[in-house]
Amino acid sequence: MVLTADIYLNTQQNTIFGISGKFMRLGGRIQAAAEVLGDILERKTPATMALRDWGKKHRFAGSKDRSAIGNYVHDALRSKSSIGFRMASETPRALALGAAVFRGGHTVDDLIKEFAEDQHAPSKLSAEEQKRLKGSIQIDSAPDWIKADVPEWLWPMFETNFDEMAVAEGQALTARPPLDLRVNTIKSKRDKVLSSLKAKGLKKTEISPIGLRVEALEGDARLPNVQIEPEYQTGAIEIQDEGSQIVSLLVDAKPGEKVLDYCAGGGGKSLALAADMENKGQVFGFDIDKRRLSPLYQRAQRAGASVIEVRQPPSESLKDLVGKMDRVLVDAPCTGVGTWRRKPDAKWRLSEDALERRNNEQRSVLKSAKGFVKPDGGLLFYVTCSMLAEENEAQVYAFLEENENFTLLSAGEVWEEKFGVNAPKPWSADGCTLTLTPAATNTDGFFFAVMERTK
Numbered sequence: 001m002v003l004t005a006d007i008y009l010n011t012q013q014n015t016i017f018g019i020s021g022k023f024m025r026l027g028g029r030i031q032a033a034a035e036v037l038g039d040i041l042e043r044k045t046p047a048t049m050a051l052r053d054w055g056k057k058h059r060f061a062g063s064k065d066r067s068a069i070g071n072y073v074h075d076a077l078r079s080k081s082s083i084g085f086r087m088a089s090e091t092p093r094a095l096a097l098g099a100a101v102f103r104g105g106h107t108v109d110d111l112i113k114e115f116a117e118d119q120h121a122p123s124k125l126s127a128e129e130q131k132r133l134k135g136s137i138q139i140d141s142a143p144d145w146i147k148a149d150v151p152e153w154l155w156p157m158f159e160t161n162f163d164e165m166a167v168a169e170g171q172a173l174t175a176r177p178p179l180d181l182r183v184n185t186i187k188s189k190r191d192k193v194l195s196s197l198k199a200k201g202l203k204k205t206e207i208s209p210i211g212l213r214v215e216a217l218e219g220d221a222r223l224p225n226v227q228i229e230p231e232y233q234t235g236a237i238e239i240q241d242e243g244s245q246i247v248s249l250l251v252d253a254k255p256g257e258k259v260l261d262y263c264a265g266g267g268g269k270s271l272a273l274a275a276d277m278e279n280k281g282q283v284f285g286f287d288i289d290k291r292r293l294s295p296l297y298q299r300a301q302r303a304g305a306s307v308i309e310v311r312q313p314p315s316e317s318l319k320d321l322v323g324k325m326d327r328v329l330v331d332a333p334c335t336g337v338g339t340w341r342r343k344p345d346a347k348w349r350l351s352e353d354a355l356e357r358r359n360n361e362q363r364s365v366l367k368s369a370k371g372f373v374k375p376d377g378g379l380l381f382y383v384t385c386s387m388l389a390e391e392n393e394a395q396v397y398a399f400l401e402e403n404e405n406f407t408l409l410s411a412g413e414v415w416e417e418k419f420g421v422n423a424p425k426p427w428s429a430d431g432c433t434l435t436l437t438p439a440a441t442n443t444d445g446f447f448f449a450v451m452e453r454t455k
Protein backbone atom coordinates (compact mmCIF):
# COMPACT_ATOMS: atom_id res chain seq x y z
CA MET A 1 0.00 0.00 0.00
CA VAL A 2 1.25 3.50 -0.79
CA LEU A 3 0.61 5.96 1.96
CA THR A 4 -0.51 9.40 0.87
CA ALA A 5 1.21 12.28 2.59
CA ASP A 6 -1.87 13.02 4.71
CA ILE A 7 -2.30 9.49 6.03
CA TYR A 8 1.38 9.19 6.68
CA LEU A 9 1.47 12.46 8.57
CA ASN A 10 -1.49 11.58 10.73
CA THR A 11 0.00 8.23 11.66
CA GLN A 12 3.25 9.73 12.91
CA GLN A 13 2.93 10.00 16.66
CA ASN A 14 6.01 12.05 17.18
CA THR A 15 5.87 14.54 14.34
CA ILE A 16 5.45 18.17 15.20
CA PHE A 17 2.42 18.63 12.96
CA GLY A 18 -0.84 20.02 14.21
CA ILE A 19 -4.07 18.08 13.94
CA SER A 20 -4.94 19.57 10.56
CA GLY A 21 -2.13 17.37 9.17
CA LYS A 22 -1.18 19.54 6.21
CA PHE A 23 0.59 22.45 7.84
CA MET A 24 2.06 23.06 11.21
CA ARG A 25 0.03 25.43 13.33
CA LEU A 26 1.35 28.64 14.83
CA GLY A 27 2.27 26.97 18.13
CA GLY A 28 4.27 24.22 16.43
CA ARG A 29 6.10 26.78 14.32
CA ILE A 30 7.01 28.90 17.36
CA GLN A 31 8.19 25.80 19.23
CA ALA A 32 10.32 24.84 16.21
CA ALA A 33 11.76 28.38 16.03
CA ALA A 34 12.69 28.17 19.75
CA GLU A 35 14.47 24.83 19.14
CA VAL A 36 16.41 26.24 16.19
CA LEU A 37 17.31 29.38 18.16
CA GLY A 38 18.61 27.16 20.96
CA ASP A 39 20.86 25.41 18.47
CA ILE A 40 22.16 28.75 17.15
CA LEU A 41 22.60 30.60 20.44
CA GLU A 42 23.52 27.83 22.84
CA ARG A 43 25.47 25.51 20.54
CA LYS A 44 26.78 28.27 18.20
CA THR A 45 25.51 26.54 15.07
CA PRO A 46 25.27 28.90 12.05
CA ALA A 47 21.61 29.77 11.32
CA THR A 48 21.47 28.20 7.84
CA MET A 49 22.89 24.95 9.21
CA ALA A 50 20.59 24.92 12.25
CA LEU A 51 17.52 25.43 10.05
CA ARG A 52 18.72 22.75 7.63
CA ASP A 53 19.34 20.28 10.48
CA TRP A 54 15.89 20.96 11.89
CA GLY A 55 14.39 20.37 8.43
CA LYS A 56 16.21 17.04 8.09
CA LYS A 57 14.86 15.86 11.42
CA HIS A 58 11.30 16.95 10.51
CA ARG A 59 11.12 15.84 6.93
CA PHE A 60 7.40 16.31 6.62
CA ALA A 61 7.44 20.00 7.37
CA GLY A 62 6.37 21.68 4.15
CA SER A 63 8.10 24.60 2.49
CA LYS A 64 5.56 27.07 3.96
CA ASP A 65 6.31 25.79 7.46
CA ARG A 66 10.06 26.01 6.92
CA SER A 67 9.79 29.48 5.55
CA ALA A 68 7.60 30.67 8.47
CA ILE A 69 9.99 29.10 11.01
CA GLY A 70 12.92 30.71 9.17
CA ASN A 71 11.19 34.09 9.41
CA TYR A 72 10.69 33.78 13.19
CA VAL A 73 14.28 32.64 13.68
CA HIS A 74 15.77 35.42 11.55
CA ASP A 75 13.50 38.12 13.01
CA ALA A 76 14.42 36.98 16.53
CA LEU A 77 18.13 37.22 15.65
CA ARG A 78 17.79 40.57 13.86
CA SER A 79 16.18 42.08 16.96
CA LYS A 80 17.71 39.86 19.63
CA SER A 81 18.69 42.54 22.13
CA SER A 82 15.54 44.65 21.79
CA ILE A 83 13.23 41.60 22.02
CA GLY A 84 15.34 40.33 24.94
CA PHE A 85 14.97 43.69 26.69
CA ARG A 86 11.19 43.77 26.21
CA MET A 87 10.84 40.15 27.36
CA ALA A 88 13.40 40.62 30.20
CA SER A 89 14.95 37.39 28.93
CA GLU A 90 17.05 36.17 25.99
CA THR A 91 16.12 32.49 26.22
CA PRO A 92 15.24 30.87 22.89
CA ARG A 93 11.62 30.64 24.07
CA ALA A 94 11.43 34.34 24.98
CA LEU A 95 13.01 35.34 21.66
CA ALA A 96 10.71 33.10 19.59
CA LEU A 97 7.60 34.40 21.41
CA GLY A 98 8.81 37.99 21.05
CA ALA A 99 9.52 37.52 17.34
CA ALA A 100 6.01 36.11 16.76
CA VAL A 101 4.31 39.03 18.55
CA PHE A 102 6.57 42.11 18.17
CA ARG A 103 7.65 41.31 14.62
CA GLY A 104 5.24 38.69 13.29
CA GLY A 105 2.06 40.61 14.07
CA HIS A 106 0.40 37.88 16.19
CA THR A 107 -1.48 38.89 19.32
CA VAL A 108 -1.15 37.43 22.80
CA ASP A 109 -4.73 36.15 22.45
CA ASP A 110 -3.74 34.32 19.22
CA LEU A 111 -0.93 32.61 21.09
CA ILE A 112 -3.09 31.65 24.09
CA LYS A 113 -5.76 30.14 21.83
CA GLU A 114 -3.32 28.38 19.50
CA PHE A 115 -1.19 26.97 22.32
CA ALA A 116 -4.29 25.53 24.01
CA GLU A 117 -5.35 23.73 20.82
CA ASP A 118 -1.98 22.50 19.57
CA GLN A 119 -0.19 19.66 21.35
CA HIS A 120 3.05 20.63 19.57
CA ALA A 121 3.02 24.22 20.84
CA PRO A 122 5.28 25.48 23.64
CA SER A 123 3.89 25.22 27.19
CA LYS A 124 1.25 27.84 27.99
CA LEU A 125 2.25 31.46 28.49
CA SER A 126 2.95 32.55 32.05
CA ALA A 127 1.22 35.65 33.40
CA GLU A 128 4.59 37.43 33.31
CA GLU A 129 5.16 36.49 29.65
CA GLN A 130 1.69 37.70 28.75
CA LYS A 131 2.37 41.05 30.40
CA ARG A 132 5.70 41.47 28.60
CA LEU A 133 4.25 40.46 25.25
CA LYS A 134 1.55 43.09 25.81
CA GLY A 135 4.28 45.73 26.16
CA SER A 136 4.84 46.13 29.91
CA ILE A 137 8.49 47.02 29.25
CA GLN A 138 8.89 49.92 26.85
CA ILE A 139 11.93 50.01 24.56
CA ASP A 140 12.28 53.79 25.10
CA SER A 141 13.91 53.09 28.45
CA ALA A 142 16.63 50.89 26.88
CA PRO A 143 20.19 52.03 26.15
CA ASP A 144 20.85 53.03 22.53
CA TRP A 145 22.78 49.88 21.60
CA ILE A 146 19.76 47.80 22.59
CA LYS A 147 17.34 50.04 20.69
CA ALA A 148 19.64 49.71 17.69
CA ASP A 149 20.21 45.95 18.11
CA VAL A 150 23.96 46.41 17.72
CA PRO A 151 26.31 44.37 19.97
CA GLU A 152 27.34 46.45 22.99
CA TRP A 153 31.11 46.15 22.35
CA LEU A 154 30.65 47.47 18.79
CA TRP A 155 28.35 50.34 19.69
CA PRO A 156 31.06 53.01 20.29
CA MET A 157 32.43 52.43 16.74
CA PHE A 158 28.96 52.39 15.24
CA GLU A 159 27.95 55.55 17.09
CA THR A 160 31.12 57.41 16.15
CA ASN A 161 30.45 56.58 12.51
CA PHE A 162 26.78 57.53 12.31
CA ASP A 163 26.45 60.03 15.13
CA GLU A 164 22.83 61.00 15.81
CA MET A 165 21.68 58.62 13.04
CA ALA A 166 23.33 55.59 14.70
CA VAL A 167 20.14 54.19 16.26
CA ALA A 168 18.21 54.60 12.99
CA GLU A 169 21.05 52.92 11.06
CA GLY A 170 21.13 50.01 13.51
CA GLN A 171 17.36 49.63 13.38
CA ALA A 172 17.38 49.63 9.56
CA LEU A 173 19.74 46.64 9.76
CA THR A 174 17.03 44.71 11.65
CA ALA A 175 14.52 44.89 8.77
CA ARG A 176 13.82 41.94 6.53
CA PRO A 177 15.75 42.44 3.28
CA PRO A 178 14.14 42.64 -0.15
CA LEU A 179 14.98 40.26 -2.99
CA ASP A 180 17.03 42.14 -5.59
CA LEU A 181 17.80 41.01 -9.11
CA ARG A 182 20.33 42.40 -11.57
CA VAL A 183 19.26 42.27 -15.18
CA ASN A 184 22.15 40.95 -17.24
CA THR A 185 22.33 43.46 -20.08
CA ILE A 186 24.41 41.03 -22.16
CA LYS A 187 21.24 38.99 -22.51
CA SER A 188 18.23 41.19 -21.82
CA LYS A 189 16.79 44.54 -20.80
CA ARG A 190 15.17 45.64 -17.56
CA ASP A 191 11.78 46.45 -19.10
CA LYS A 192 11.64 43.12 -20.86
CA VAL A 193 12.36 41.12 -17.69
CA LEU A 194 9.95 43.31 -15.73
CA SER A 195 7.11 42.52 -18.10
CA SER A 196 7.80 38.78 -18.33
CA LEU A 197 8.11 38.40 -14.52
CA LYS A 198 5.23 40.79 -13.73
CA ALA A 199 3.40 38.23 -11.63
CA LYS A 200 6.33 38.01 -9.18
CA GLY A 201 5.66 41.49 -7.78
CA LEU A 202 8.84 43.07 -9.15
CA LYS A 203 9.46 46.79 -9.43
CA LYS A 204 12.43 48.83 -10.62
CA THR A 205 15.14 49.58 -8.06
CA GLU A 206 15.47 53.23 -7.14
CA ILE A 207 19.20 53.68 -7.77
CA SER A 208 20.58 50.89 -9.94
CA PRO A 209 19.33 51.29 -13.53
CA ILE A 210 19.61 47.53 -14.08
CA GLY A 211 17.96 46.32 -10.89
CA LEU A 212 14.57 44.86 -10.03
CA ARG A 213 13.20 44.34 -6.55
CA VAL A 214 10.60 42.32 -4.69
CA GLU A 215 10.02 44.16 -1.42
CA ALA A 216 10.47 42.23 1.82
CA LEU A 217 7.23 40.58 2.83
CA GLU A 218 5.38 40.73 6.12
CA GLY A 219 4.32 37.91 8.44
CA ASP A 220 4.70 34.35 7.16
CA ALA A 221 4.77 35.30 3.47
CA ARG A 222 7.56 33.94 1.26
CA LEU A 223 9.65 35.65 -1.41
CA PRO A 224 9.35 34.03 -4.85
CA ASN A 225 11.88 31.43 -5.92
CA VAL A 226 13.21 33.08 -9.08
CA GLN A 227 15.82 30.39 -9.66
CA ILE A 228 13.21 28.22 -11.33
CA GLU A 229 12.28 30.93 -13.84
CA PRO A 230 13.54 30.69 -17.45
CA GLU A 231 14.97 34.23 -17.10
CA TYR A 232 17.27 32.96 -14.35
CA GLN A 233 18.16 29.71 -16.04
CA THR A 234 19.06 31.42 -19.31
CA GLY A 235 21.20 34.04 -17.57
CA ALA A 236 18.98 37.09 -18.14
CA ILE A 237 18.93 37.77 -14.39
CA GLU A 238 21.20 37.24 -11.39
CA ILE A 239 20.31 37.52 -7.72
CA GLN A 240 22.37 40.48 -6.48
CA ASP A 241 21.62 43.06 -3.83
CA GLU A 242 21.19 46.57 -5.24
CA GLY A 243 24.17 47.78 -3.18
CA SER A 244 26.41 45.23 -4.83
CA GLN A 245 25.10 46.29 -8.26
CA ILE A 246 25.80 49.94 -7.40
CA VAL A 247 29.42 49.43 -6.35
CA SER A 248 30.04 47.34 -9.48
CA LEU A 249 28.59 50.14 -11.64
CA LEU A 250 30.71 52.73 -9.79
CA VAL A 251 33.85 50.92 -10.99
CA ASP A 252 32.68 52.37 -14.33
CA ALA A 253 34.64 49.83 -16.36
CA LYS A 254 34.65 50.69 -20.05
CA PRO A 255 34.30 48.31 -23.01
CA GLY A 256 37.74 47.11 -24.11
CA GLU A 257 39.49 47.69 -20.77
CA LYS A 258 41.46 45.18 -18.70
CA VAL A 259 39.98 44.72 -15.23
CA LEU A 260 41.14 42.50 -12.37
CA ASP A 261 38.58 41.41 -9.78
CA TYR A 262 41.14 40.42 -7.16
CA CYS A 263 38.72 39.03 -4.53
CA ALA A 264 36.20 37.61 -6.97
CA GLY A 265 34.68 34.92 -4.71
CA GLY A 266 31.70 33.42 -6.55
CA GLY A 267 32.00 36.21 -9.12
CA GLY A 268 28.94 38.39 -8.41
CA LYS A 269 30.88 41.55 -9.21
CA SER A 270 32.92 40.05 -12.11
CA LEU A 271 29.62 39.26 -13.82
CA ALA A 272 28.29 42.77 -13.24
CA LEU A 273 31.55 44.30 -14.52
CA ALA A 274 31.45 42.16 -17.69
CA ALA A 275 27.90 43.31 -18.44
CA ASP A 276 28.76 46.98 -17.81
CA MET A 277 31.69 46.58 -20.26
CA GLU A 278 29.23 45.22 -22.87
CA ASN A 279 31.19 41.97 -22.77
CA LYS A 280 34.16 43.67 -24.49
CA GLY A 281 37.68 43.68 -23.03
CA GLN A 282 38.95 41.38 -20.28
CA VAL A 283 37.81 40.69 -16.73
CA PHE A 284 40.17 38.50 -14.73
CA GLY A 285 38.53 36.85 -11.73
CA PHE A 286 40.93 35.77 -8.97
CA ASP A 287 40.49 34.65 -5.38
CA ILE A 288 42.83 33.17 -2.81
CA ASP A 289 40.21 30.49 -2.16
CA LYS A 290 39.81 28.10 -5.07
CA ARG A 291 36.50 26.68 -3.78
CA ARG A 292 34.87 30.08 -3.67
CA LEU A 293 35.85 30.76 -7.26
CA SER A 294 34.50 27.52 -8.65
CA PRO A 295 30.86 28.63 -9.33
CA LEU A 296 32.18 31.46 -11.51
CA TYR A 297 32.90 29.19 -14.50
CA GLN A 298 29.29 28.09 -14.77
CA ARG A 299 27.84 31.47 -13.85
CA ALA A 300 29.90 33.22 -16.55
CA GLN A 301 28.78 30.67 -19.09
CA ARG A 302 25.12 31.07 -18.17
CA ALA A 303 25.45 34.86 -18.34
CA GLY A 304 27.22 34.73 -21.72
CA ALA A 305 30.04 36.75 -20.11
CA SER A 306 32.81 35.51 -22.37
CA VAL A 307 35.19 38.31 -21.29
CA ILE A 308 35.63 36.69 -17.89
CA GLU A 309 38.79 34.67 -17.44
CA VAL A 310 39.12 32.84 -14.13
CA ARG A 311 42.64 32.76 -12.69
CA GLN A 312 43.16 30.16 -9.99
CA PRO A 313 45.35 30.65 -6.91
CA PRO A 314 48.22 30.84 -6.12
CA SER A 315 48.73 34.44 -7.17
CA GLU A 316 51.68 33.47 -9.44
CA SER A 317 48.94 32.80 -12.02
CA LEU A 318 48.56 36.59 -12.26
CA LYS A 319 52.25 37.32 -13.03
CA ASP A 320 51.56 38.47 -16.58
CA LEU A 321 49.04 41.07 -15.33
CA VAL A 322 51.43 43.07 -13.13
CA GLY A 323 51.24 46.80 -13.94
CA LYS A 324 48.81 46.21 -16.83
CA MET A 325 45.31 46.61 -15.39
CA ASP A 326 43.17 49.66 -16.16
CA ARG A 327 41.13 48.89 -13.05
CA VAL A 328 41.66 46.60 -10.08
CA LEU A 329 38.74 45.86 -7.78
CA VAL A 330 39.48 44.78 -4.22
CA ASP A 331 36.16 43.54 -2.78
CA ALA A 332 37.87 42.89 0.50
CA PRO A 333 37.11 40.24 3.13
CA CYS A 334 35.25 42.01 5.95
CA THR A 335 32.96 41.56 8.95
CA GLY A 336 29.86 41.83 6.74
CA VAL A 337 28.11 44.34 9.04
CA GLY A 338 26.28 45.68 5.97
CA THR A 339 24.63 42.29 5.38
CA TRP A 340 23.22 41.80 8.90
CA ARG A 341 19.65 41.93 7.51
CA ARG A 342 20.41 38.74 5.55
CA LYS A 343 22.74 37.02 8.04
CA PRO A 344 21.61 38.20 11.47
CA ASP A 345 23.38 35.42 13.37
CA ALA A 346 26.72 36.86 12.17
CA LYS A 347 25.95 40.02 14.16
CA TRP A 348 26.10 38.17 17.49
CA ARG A 349 29.04 35.97 16.52
CA LEU A 350 31.28 38.89 15.57
CA SER A 351 34.15 39.51 18.01
CA GLU A 352 36.94 42.03 18.45
CA ASP A 353 39.41 39.33 17.43
CA ALA A 354 37.52 38.66 14.21
CA LEU A 355 37.46 42.38 13.41
CA GLU A 356 41.22 42.56 13.94
CA ARG A 357 41.78 39.52 11.70
CA ARG A 358 39.67 41.10 8.94
CA ASN A 359 41.65 44.37 9.31
CA ASN A 360 44.92 42.47 8.82
CA GLU A 361 43.53 40.68 5.75
CA GLN A 362 42.34 44.00 4.31
CA ARG A 363 45.82 45.53 4.66
CA SER A 364 47.42 42.48 3.12
CA VAL A 365 45.01 42.23 0.19
CA LEU A 366 45.46 45.90 -0.73
CA LYS A 367 49.21 45.43 -0.58
CA SER A 368 49.07 42.42 -2.92
CA ALA A 369 46.59 43.96 -5.36
CA LYS A 370 48.17 47.38 -5.89
CA GLY A 371 50.97 46.13 -8.16
CA PHE A 372 48.50 45.07 -10.86
CA VAL A 373 47.25 48.63 -11.39
CA LYS A 374 48.88 50.25 -14.41
CA PRO A 375 51.00 53.33 -13.62
CA ASP A 376 49.88 56.77 -14.86
CA GLY A 377 46.13 56.61 -14.48
CA GLY A 378 45.20 53.05 -13.52
CA LEU A 379 42.52 52.85 -10.82
CA LEU A 380 42.34 50.82 -7.60
CA PHE A 381 38.89 50.30 -6.05
CA TYR A 382 38.44 49.32 -2.43
CA VAL A 383 35.02 47.92 -1.52
CA THR A 384 33.65 46.21 1.60
CA CYS A 385 30.19 45.20 2.77
CA SER A 386 31.00 46.71 6.15
CA MET A 387 29.69 49.91 7.74
CA LEU A 388 32.61 50.33 10.18
CA ALA A 389 35.16 53.09 9.58
CA GLU A 390 37.87 50.74 10.94
CA GLU A 391 37.41 48.52 7.87
CA ASN A 392 36.69 51.33 5.45
CA GLU A 393 38.07 54.89 5.58
CA ALA A 394 40.80 53.88 8.06
CA GLN A 395 42.13 51.22 5.67
CA VAL A 396 42.09 53.58 2.70
CA TYR A 397 43.86 56.40 4.56
CA ALA A 398 46.51 54.04 5.94
CA PHE A 399 47.11 52.70 2.42
CA LEU A 400 47.43 56.20 0.98
CA GLU A 401 49.89 57.15 3.68
CA GLU A 402 52.16 54.24 2.76
CA ASN A 403 51.71 54.55 -1.00
CA GLU A 404 52.40 58.06 -2.20
CA ASN A 405 51.91 57.02 -5.81
CA PHE A 406 48.15 56.59 -5.17
CA THR A 407 45.68 59.45 -4.66
CA LEU A 408 42.09 59.35 -3.51
CA LEU A 409 39.52 60.45 -6.11
CA SER A 410 35.95 61.55 -5.51
CA ALA A 411 33.36 58.89 -6.29
CA GLY A 412 30.60 61.51 -6.31
CA GLU A 413 30.93 62.47 -9.98
CA VAL A 414 30.54 58.92 -11.23
CA TRP A 415 27.60 58.52 -8.84
CA GLU A 416 25.74 61.44 -10.42
CA GLU A 417 26.64 60.37 -13.94
CA LYS A 418 25.43 56.81 -13.36
CA PHE A 419 22.45 57.36 -11.09
CA GLY A 420 21.43 61.01 -11.59
CA VAL A 421 21.07 63.76 -9.02
CA ASN A 422 17.74 62.64 -7.62
CA ALA A 423 18.70 59.15 -6.44
CA PRO A 424 18.92 58.61 -2.65
CA LYS A 425 22.36 59.70 -1.42
CA PRO A 426 24.93 57.53 0.35
CA TRP A 427 26.96 58.69 3.36
CA SER A 428 30.35 60.26 2.77
CA ALA A 429 32.74 61.07 5.61
CA ASP A 430 35.16 62.99 3.38
CA GLY A 431 33.34 63.92 0.17
CA CYS A 432 35.30 61.24 -1.74
CA THR A 433 34.47 57.79 -0.37
CA LEU A 434 30.88 56.52 -0.18
CA THR A 435 28.99 54.35 2.30
CA LEU A 436 25.68 52.79 1.30
CA THR A 437 23.39 51.68 4.14
CA PRO A 438 19.88 50.26 4.50
CA ALA A 439 18.73 53.55 6.08
CA ALA A 440 20.38 55.90 3.57
CA THR A 441 20.10 54.03 0.26
CA ASN A 442 17.72 51.18 1.09
CA THR A 443 20.41 48.64 0.12
CA ASP A 444 22.80 46.38 1.98
CA GLY A 445 25.67 48.32 3.57
CA PHE A 446 28.68 48.83 1.28
CA PHE A 447 31.76 51.04 1.30
CA PHE A 448 33.37 52.31 -1.92
CA ALA A 449 36.63 54.18 -2.54
CA VAL A 450 38.61 54.82 -5.72
CA MET A 451 42.34 55.61 -5.85
CA GLU A 452 44.40 56.58 -8.88
CA ARG A 453 47.93 55.30 -9.43
CA THR A 454 49.97 58.30 -10.51
CA LYS A 455 53.30 56.54 -11.15
Ligand SMILES: C[S@@+](CC[C@H](N)C(=O)[O-])C[C@H]1O[C@@H](n2cnc3c(N)ncnc32)[C@H](O)[C@@H]1O
Nearest residue numbers: 263264265266267268269287288289331332333
Ligand atom coordinates in the same frame (compact mmCIF):
# COMPACT_ATOMS: atom_id res chain seq x y z
C1 LIG B 1 33.64 39.90 0.11
S1 LIG B 1 34.22 38.41 -0.49
C2 LIG B 1 34.12 38.61 -2.23
C3 LIG B 1 32.73 38.56 -2.82
C4 LIG B 1 32.70 38.60 -4.33
N1 LIG B 1 33.51 39.66 -4.88
C5 LIG B 1 31.30 38.73 -4.88
O1 LIG B 1 30.90 39.79 -5.37
O2 LIG B 1 30.56 37.74 -4.79
C6 LIG B 1 35.94 38.51 -0.19
C7 LIG B 1 36.77 37.46 -0.86
O3 LIG B 1 38.16 37.78 -0.65
C8 LIG B 1 38.87 36.58 -0.71
N2 LIG B 1 40.22 36.83 -0.16
C9 LIG B 1 40.61 36.92 1.13
N3 LIG B 1 41.93 37.15 1.21
C10 LIG B 1 42.39 37.23 -0.06
C11 LIG B 1 43.68 37.45 -0.64
N4 LIG B 1 44.76 37.66 0.13
N5 LIG B 1 43.78 37.46 -1.97
C12 LIG B 1 42.70 37.26 -2.75
N6 LIG B 1 41.46 37.03 -2.26
C13 LIG B 1 41.30 37.02 -0.94
C14 LIG B 1 38.01 35.62 0.06
O4 LIG B 1 38.32 34.30 -0.27
C15 LIG B 1 36.61 36.05 -0.37
O5 LIG B 1 36.12 35.24 -1.41
